Amino acid sequence: MTIIAAADGSALGNPGPAGWAWYVDDDCWHAGGWKESTNNRGELMAVLDLLNSTADADEDLKVFCDSKYVINALTKWMPGWKRKGWKKADGKDVLNKDLLADLDSALSGRDVEFEWVKGHSNHAMNEAADDRARAAATAFQSGASVPTGPGYVPSRTSLSITAETEPAPAAADAATTAAAADDAPASTTLVSCRVPTHIADELVSRAQARGIHPQEFLAEIIGRSLENE
Structure with missing residues (x-):
């Protein structure tokens, strides 16, 4: 079977207090963040944590994502960046190369499909991930406890x-x-x-x-x- 999830990031200020989250269902999700980061790092971290959390599940993975940057980076641009030592055409370092290198390793050997969805378009799973990423960013902003969720829990009913x-x-x-x-x-x-x-x-x-x-x-x-x- 295939694990179907949504991943999203949020930043209050960009850079600013930031959060990330992935969501499978109400009993299977995870969120986190930083006191200061960017929306794109949140988007990337959500996918990275999802990959790491499901690494032992022995399942294919489908990820809904509202970030074209993330999807293009992982499915189109990354091979070229790697060949150039994680450099862009102008010779400068690729932004977020630390997370991208980790994602490259996490994707190795996995069957992962990414599908773009428009943000804030009433896509239930995307909205759930967005809500949790924003809640994490808000918690870092206010100093409150971060709602991290239960993590990956294989479904007991399918x-x-x-x-x-x-x-x-x-x-x-x-x-x-x-x-x-x-x-x-x-x-x-x-x-x-x-x-x-x-x-x-x-x-x-x-x-x-x-x-x-x-x-x-x-x-x-x-x-x-x-x-x-």
Whole structure:
């Protein structure tokens, strides 16, 4: 499966009190910051901490980000910078090269997809990351305790969508299965079902348009269907 997250940064003054945050869901997020830094460093740090926090999860990663600078730096510009010793065309050091070098190492061997979303456009996950990054920056500004969050917590409840690319098995074998997760509460159930590829793609597309996880979107559909029975 793929971990789907949003990452964002915030700076009050730029430079000024700054925060960063990544968000998977309300039980899985992390935030931090500095007394003085920039918005771009916050954006980069959010992605770096997300990569480090999920390094042992053995999952692909999709990151929603409202910073074109971050996405372009990590997917387009970084190879050229590395070849030039982290120098720009004018011979000057690349800005934030310390974080970029760490990100280069953290991305090595990982399957990571970045998707740009417009900031403050009611994208639920992006807004959640933005709120937490801004809260961290505000805490550094006021000297209050920084709300850091629980960190990466693997989901105890998930709905797995398996795209069907081969003939369906016999009816008895194709039935939806449900099994309680080993370490989950008794009321938590892991549900796995086969669906045609085009349906899986549509579920993912609609969920991403709302800024929520495909599993969460599928759970909503199932819930509404049961209510209408």
